[in-house]
Amino acid sequence: MDFLTSSFQAVFEKIVDYTIGAAARHMGYLIHYQKNVDNLRNEVDELKDVRDSVQQKVEAAQSNVEEIEAKVKRWLTSAEEITEEVKKFFEVGRRANLKTRYQLGRRAHKLGLAVKDIKNKGTFQKVGHRVPIQGGTTISTKGYEDFESRNLIFDGVMEALKDDNIRAIGVCGMGGLGKTMLVGKVATQAIADKLFERIVTVVVSQTPNLKQIQKDIAKELGLKFQDEDTDFQKAHLLCERLKKEKILLIIDDIWNKIILEDFGISFGDDRKGSKLLLTSRFRDVLDKDMDAEKIFQVEVLSNDEAKFLFVKIVGDFAETLNFQSTMVEVVKECAGLPIAITTVANTLKNQRNPNVWKDALQQLKSANPTLIKGMHKEVYTSIKFSYNFLSKEAQYLFLFCSSFEEDMVIRIDLLWRYLVGLDFFEDVYKMEQVRNRVHTLVEILKDSSLLLEGDTSNTFKMHDVIRDVAIHIADKEKKMLTIRSSDDSEKWSNMKKMKDSIGIALFEAKFSELPERLECPHLNFIILGDKENSLPIPNHIFEGAKNLKVLVLMRLSLPLPSSLSLLQNLQTLALLKCESEDLALIGELKNLKALVLVGSEIQQLPIGIRQLTHLQLLDLRRCTELEAIPSNVLSNLKNLEEIHMNRSFNQWQVDGENTERSNARVSELDNLLRLTTLCMHIPNPNILPNALLFDRLVRYEILIGPNWDWDREWDWDWDSISLVEIEISRTLKLNLDRSFQEEAGIKILLKSCEYLHLAPGKGIKNILYEVDMEGFPQLKHLYVRDSIEIQYIIDSIEFQCVAFPVLELLSLVNLINLEKICHNQLAMGSFQNLRKLEVRECDNLTFVFSSTLLGCFSQLQEIEIKNCEVMSAIVAMEEKHGIQVDGDIMMDIMDFTQIRSLNLYSLPNLMGFCSDADSQALFNKKENTLQSGHH
Incomplete structure (x- = not known):
């Protein structure tokens, strides 16, 4: 090639390389035909696995009422289309001859690359998102009556909402008049009339957590704060978000001045028609502190309205000759207050003895309540009357519920776990009996209007007015002490009052500011939640509270205090979302009946837990890092009635298998003759427990096989620690084949399961x-x-x-x-x-x-x-x-x-x-x- 110039030679060599390379590739398609086809088959099988995994997540998201992300839908479509294309390719490939093998080999190679590309893109952090409720949030109006006295206010508020010159509207009146329900009716009508693009509702209450309120408003608007956002940035972001739509922001139950602008709750100068609708017990707060431009005063019901509401609840028999005169007097004692009328009427609606009514009237007349801020004395009297009408068990449960946070939605299955240790039920000894009794008492309290329906099944709430009365009753009767915030230093310093108390509840404490030692010999229960993961809980804090029966600690991230081991009377210990690694002290609490470690970051249960031979409930749900339960721990807990391991431990030891640690075996459960409730995952179907165990179960959620996931649960609100799921049903997820189909345990589960x-x-x-x-x-x-x-x-x-x-x-x-x-x-x-x-x-x-x-x-x-x-x-x-x-x-x-x-x-x-x-x-x-x- 001497005749070629160096530059032409370089070009020529590239052309030759390319030509030879191209020819080699084309020959490769023919020579490696089978390899390309096999590779394509493997790739499409792997794609199917990825697609199935994504599809399962999609179905779970749809069950959780989420909208599937557009990119996930597009990916699933691409995966389906390429799978269909490969299917057609293999149909053609069956008729391949030497002439077509080259083309098919080339096609297999390209399809393999395409399948691999789609497969590699099938990783999604999340597949769906919650869609905001159309129109926004509203308030329940169940039980609302269109009384003339309310219609005048309703019409006035609606007119004010349409007035462009009014920015903030106030609704005021004493507690128990139905302000919140009236505003809920306004919100419902505003949505129907399409006056606003979105309605957002938040409750302030007597001890507001304004940062949480800011977070709640942002959440309703689809705005997510980042952990690194400063307070100023959060306020700015929320303010900007509020400007983008015509919004009605309802702020309910304001007690004192709130500078909304500090938290970004401002619509700016150009409001786009957005408005504030505020409620308070105090007109001055709305007028002077919150600058409401139009204020509507809610008054008591008229005599006719009060009588109508009472008779509607009690029934027509109240107007018969034997009851009418007493009924008129009872209604008069309720002073036209809806909450008083409703509470008393629900207490008397099943009482057909006129003497009972006369006694009720006497109680209502003779009550002498201590003044509670913002409360009408007739409200106190009516609630106290209904309280007196309850059984001792229902009274205690009512007072205990008042220790939860204001406006908190309380889950019944969380409540009964706490009450296991308090021993105030008569003739109740088993977990099943405690659960049933609590459900019964909650229904009784709902029927008496002392509790309200919650947002979902098996939940309830307590009206803030009724809660105030309950707290007052509990305080006066030295039942329990509710400390509303860690800043309430007066109660913390009043050691005499604490000394006489049987219960303390504080959901947002600063553990570092708790007393060094509680001198509370009568204390039965403590509920404490750490507000900011501050410093260790004082090491000696429980030394003076040795009669403690129930201890609930939330968000504890440091070692357990050594004084915990002194609580030998403790029967319920709940550590919710705790990060403490050393749980050895728990093994010394020999009288524990219930151990609840929901959401805690623990890797191993201490072997000392095998000493808890009185334990009836072991709750390990959401302990996602739990990998070790030492062998013979579970089998030693002979009194266990319930085990909950949803999204938790499943590393069961297999006989003959060599592992780093000796873990629990499924067969250990055969020794638990009292077990009635079981939630667990057994990845290996060949290590099932004895069939008699399954025959004893009343309720269960059991996963058998390697590839099952737990159903998506209710979103957990870590701030309120609502960490308990819906009531358990008989659910079985099963990989079934002939090899163990005849297992007696499998047959029992199949016969009894509901899902x-x-x-x-x-x-x-x-x-x-x-x-x-x-x-x-x-x-x-x-x-x-x-x-x-x-x-x-x-x-x-x-x-x-x-x-x-x-x-x-x-x-x-x-x-x-x-x-x-x-x-x-x-x-x-x-x-x-x-x-x-x-x-x-x-x-x-x-x-x-x-x-x-x-x-x-x-x-x-x-x-x-x-x-x-x-x-x-x-x-x-x-x-x-x-x-x-x-x-x-x-x-x-x-x-x-x-x-x-x-x-x-x-x-x-x-x-x-x-x-x-x-x-x-x-x-x-x-x-x-x-x-x-x-x-």
Whole structure:
């Protein structure tokens, strides 16, 4: 190549390299055809695993009422499309010859790269987010009456909201007049009239935590503060956010002046029509301190209004001859105060003895209350009367509830855990009995209007006025001392008062400022929450409180005080969201009945816990770092009735397995003959405990198999430490195959469970008969996932019993060999309670229902069918011996009149709802939500 110039030679060499390299690559596609195909198959299998994981998170987020992120939806679509493309590639690949191998090898290589790229992008920190409630938050108006005295104020406030010249509106009146409910009615109407883009409600109360209020407002507006944000930055951010929409900000129950601007609660000069709606017991606070431009005074009810409300609650018998005169006097004693009328009426509504009413009237007249700030004496008198009417147990529970924070939503299953140690119930010794008694007493207090319904089931609240009375009663009767804040130094310094108290509650303490030693010989319970993870709790603090029975410490991040070991009468110890590593002292508390370590960052339970032979409740939920429970600890706790390990320990020792530490074995649970409640995860199905254990369980949440996750729980509010989930149901998540299907324990769980998540494995072709022969008589929800062998959910040739008589939800996902849900006829009563049906990714399912079985599904309200490749109809018209293609349709057996929602998505071969019918007739011309979609 001497004739080439050096520069041309360099170019020439590159061309030759490129040509040879390209040729080599093309030859490689042919030579490495099988390798590329195998690589593609591996990549798509891995993508499926990632997709399934993301899909599970999506379903959990949807169950938590979250909106799925757009990027997650796009990724799932991409994963589905590329999977479909690969599926078509393999179909073509089966017919490959030498001529086409090059092209297919090249295609396999490129598809492999594409699949890998999509797979690598399938990592998401979160898949969904909560959508703000449309229009914002409102206040409950349950029990609101449209009295004339209230309508005048309601109309006035509504007019003021429409007046552009008014920035702040005030509603004032004594406690118990219904100011909050009236403002809630205003908010509801303002949303209906679309006066504001958003309504935000916060409660201030007597001892406000203004930083928390600022945080709550920001949360309602979708504004998230960063940990590093200064107070000034937070105020600036909130102020800017408030300017972006027309907002009604309701600030309820203001007691003293609040400089809102310091916390960024300001709409600026250009308010865009935003307004403040303020409530207070004190007109001066609204007028002089909060600069309300229009103030409305809520007064007591008129005589007629008061009498109407009372009779509505008590019943018409109150107006009969025997009761009427007394009733008029009782109503008069309530002085037109709704809270007083409601409380007294609910106490007397089941009392049909006139003498009881006369005694009630005497009590109301003779009460001599001490003045409570901002409270009308008739309110105190009426609440005290209802309190006197309670049993001793209900009275104690009522007073104990007043020790919780003002406006706190209290979970019943948190409450009873504390009360286990107080021993004030009669003839109650077991956890089950404590739980039931507390539920009963809470219902009694609700019926008496001394407690209010909470935001969710199994929760309640206490009206701030009623709480004030309860605190006063508790204080006067030397029952318990509620210290509202760590700044309340007068109470801390009043050691005589503390000495006589039986209870102290302080949710936002500064542990470093607690007394060095509590001289409280009568103290039964202490509830303390550290406000700012300050310094260690004083080491000797409990030396003078040796009769303590219940101790609750929240957000403790330092070692336990040594004086804890002196509390030999302690029966309940709760450490909530604590970070203390050394828990050895707990082993010395020999009389403990309940040990609650919810949300605590611990890695190992101390071996000394095996000495707690009186322990009845062990609660380790959300101890996500707990990896070690020493062997023979659990088996020694012979009196255990409840074990809770949700999102916690699952590193069970397997016999013959060599590990760094000797951990607890599942078989240890066989020794716990009193166990009735169990929440746990057993990743290895081959190490199940004895069947007798499962037979004793009253409630359980048990995960068996390696790949199960706990359902998403209620969001925890660490600031209020509402750390307990919903009441436990009989839930089983199970990887099932022939190898341990005949296990007696599995059969017991399947027969008794209410919520079943099933991943059928090798050898399982239908659910009923093969999995359970009795028809799942108690099952309410059934989720069947990820099976390559399931052909039918029910094969009624072999199964003749009533199937799923109480089932409410059936969900079938990724059952690629499912041919029919029901094969052959069903016994009458099967599926008679089914409300919702979900079918997704069942690629061999040609239809969902047979026309001859529709009578079994007459209560269906929701149907969702997605991603089923060959489905041609939702309903297949069948005669007794096969699918009816032509001929008359028997409309009398077709009944979908309850359907409210029909969602059909990605069904490429769907020809119609019914294989040979007018779909509209199926729904009896009802208005339904019908949705469909295709890629």
